[in-house]
Amino acid sequence: MVLVERDRSTGGKLVTGELLGRRLDLGPDSFLTRGGVAEALCRELGLAGELAPPATAGAAVLARNKVRPLPGGLVLGIPTDLRALLRSGVVGPASVLRVAADLVLPATAQASDDPTIAEVVGTRLGRAVLETLVDPLLGGINAGDARTLSFAATAPSLASAVAGRRSLVAALRALRPAGHERGRSGTRTGSFGAPGTGQAARPGEDPVPGGPAAPPFLGLRSGIGSLAQRLADDCVRRGVEIRTATPADALVPGSGEPGRCWQLACGGETVGADGVVLAVPAPAAGALVADLDPDLAAACRAITYADVVTVALAWPDATVPLGILATAGSGILVPRPSGRLVTAVSYTSGKWPEAARPGETVLRVSAGRDGDDRPAALDDVALVRAVRAELTSMLGITADPLATVVRRWPASLPQYRSGHLGRVRHIEQRVAALGAVAVAGAAYAGIGVPACIASGQRAAASVEAQLGT
Numbered sequence: 001m002v003l004v005e006r007d008r009s010t011g012g013k014l015v016t017g018e019l020l021g022r023r024l025d026l027g028p029d030s031f032l033t034r035g036g037v038a039e040a041l042c043r044e045l046g047l048a049g050e051l052a053p054p055a056t057a058g059a060a061v062l063a064r065n066k067v068r069p070l071p072g073g074l075v076l077g078i079p080t081d082l083r084a085l086l087r088s089g090v091v092g093p094a095s096v097l098r099v100a101a102d103l104v105l106p107a108t109a110q111a112s113d114d115p116t117i118a119e120v121v122g123t124r125l126g127r128a129v130l131e132t133l134v135d136p137l138l139g140g141i142n143a144g145d146a147r148t149l150s151f152a153a154t155a156p157s158l159a160s161a162v163a164g165r166r167s168l169v170a171a172l173r174a175l176r177p178a179g180h181e182r183g184r185s186g187t188r189t190g191s192f193g194a195p196g197t198g199q200a201a202r203p204g205e206d207p208v209p210g211g212p213a214a215p216p217f218l219g220l221r222s223g224i225g226s227l228a229q230r231l232a233d234d235c236v237r238r239g240v241e242i243r244t245a246t247p248a249d250a251l252v253p254g255s256g257e258p259g260r261c262w263q264l265a266c267g268g269e270t271v272g273a274d275g276v277v278l279a280v281p282a283p284a285a286g287a288l289v290a291d292l293d294p295d296l297a298a299a300c301r302a303i304t305y306a307d308v309v310t311v312a313l314a315w316p317d318a319t320v321p322l323g324i325l326a327t328a329g330s331g332i333l334v335p336r337p338s339g340r341l342v343t344a345v346s347y348t349s350g351k352w353p354e355a356a357r358p359g360e361t362v363l364r365v366s367a368g369r370d371g372d373d374r375p376a377a378l379d380d381v382a383l384v385r386a387v388r389a390e391l392t393s394m395l396g397i398t399a400d401p402l403a404t405v406v407r408r409w410p411a412s413l414p415q416y417r418s419g420h421l422g423r424v425r426h427i428e429q430r431v432a433a434l435g436a437v438a439v440a441g442a443a444y445a446g447i448g449v450p451a452c453i454a455s456g457q458r459a460a461a462s463v464e465a466q467l468g469t
């Protein structure tokens with residue numbers, strides 16, 4: 001078996017770097033435990049002792065010019081406890097009344113077969129809650145826009161929970177985590193990147209009724225990159241040949257002889273195979289099959305991606321507002337209407353105390369989202385300057401950071417736009433027609449690490465089944 005990887009190392013988004021001598025995850029920093037897929041793989045690879053839940057709970061949002069803790073009773077941003085919503089001050093009293101209207105308003109006819117999050121939630125609960133809570137928490141899962149993301153593809157469990165129900169709030173009350181009324185620790189929130197981390201769910205991994213009590217998320221003390229490394233080592237031990245720095249260019253039919261049913265052209269070399277899993281982003285999969293099946297290639301390319309950037313910064317504790325950060329839990333979400341580059345601020349040293357040296361605070365800022373390419377267009381110096389200016393206005397931090405790490409993630413988060421489920425069905429049908437070929441990864445049925453692992457496992461099983469192995 002041969003694994004062909006474009007980059008110098010395997011693992012894709014699972015990257016652990018360093019800040020001031022401490023390990024720091026630069027992409028994902030935790031994964032959802034529901035379903036157990038990622039946790040099971042970590043254990044299988046001998047990483048059980050490295051598993052750790054985040055040390056913080058809850059999150060905050062920049063709302064009405066202030067960092068405010070999220071109210072209890074949110075289900076991916078959708079409020080189910082109106083008293084908690086009112087007390088939180090994240091939206092004004094009139095907006096709380098607008099949410100309450102959902103309990104009595106007649107059923108809303110949906111605008112399309114695959115309505116967006118905004119069409120489902122905005123029409124029932126009003127614009128303020130949509131923009132301040134639902135877009136950052138549910139749309140923010142993949143740095144997306146609630147106005148374009150398919151509700152059913154982004155939050156399948158929520159979509160099935162509310163299907164056929166008149167009131168969203170009433171339907172979702174059944175999904176509230178047990179004990180939510182005890183306060184923020186019971187609040188399930190989710191967002192790409194920041195507070196997200198440790199609190200986030202991912203498309204296809206939204207909360208379901210009666211989800212596990214604890215811990216909903218786990219990270220790895222050795223860094224999430226250690227999962228990729230252990231997996232690569234394990235593959236090599238099992239006889240897999242890994243060729244890094246080897247971008248695949250095209251998949252073409254081979255001679256049909258054993259081991260040569262398919263030919264993967266990789267620069268000057270060609271890899272022959274009986275079956276192939278295309279575990280690459282959808283546009284890359286599209287490029288690989290461009291000559292083989294132009295219709296499949298077009299369907300893959302129709303899945304668009306958002307560019308994001310993470311900027312980690314460290315300061316001496318004395319120069320940061322530790323009080324505000326303590327109330328912010330895992331971090332702060334920054335809603336789109338604020339016009340800021342920053343989409344979320346993760347309180348990394350609160351979540352993962354080992355990520356900072358004693359007496360220092362580390363924040364990891366996420367910037368850029370679908371439709372906002374400004375951060376990607378700035379060079380590192382200008383980006384750090386812009387991020388710092390926003391942190392000054394949000395948190396009052398004016399001191400120079402001790403160190404910064406910028407990590408760019410171009411075209412990294414697939415957008416499950418309205419029509420996504422149909423597109424994926426079409427892709428899967430075309431791929432199945434090719435024979436022992438399968439696609440895997442975040443583009444299709446869930447962007448979180450567990451969903452990607454499960455997708456890879458399904459793809460491998462399908463190719464094996466085709467080959468009768």
Ligand SMILES: Cc1cc2nc3c(=O)[nH]c(=O)nc-3n(C[C@H](O)[C@H](O)[C@H](O)COP(=O)(O)OP(=O)(O)OC[C@H]3O[C@@H](n4cnc5c(N)ncnc54)[C@H](O)[C@@H]3O)c2cc1C
Binds near residue numbers: 011202284442448
């Ligand atoms: C900043 C950030 C934070 C995130 N935080 C979280 C989190 O906290 N929790 C969570 O669960 N998820 C998180 N996610 C999402 C999750 O990390 C990703 O969706 C997931 O890791 C993607 O896995 P993948 O295998 O689909 O794609 P990738 O990880 O992108 O892997 C694709 C691989 O294909 C290779 N490749 C591409 N083209 C070719 C080619 N032509 N030939 C050969 N190889 C090629 C790439 O080099 C790469 O190694 C985050 C994502 C980002 C960007």
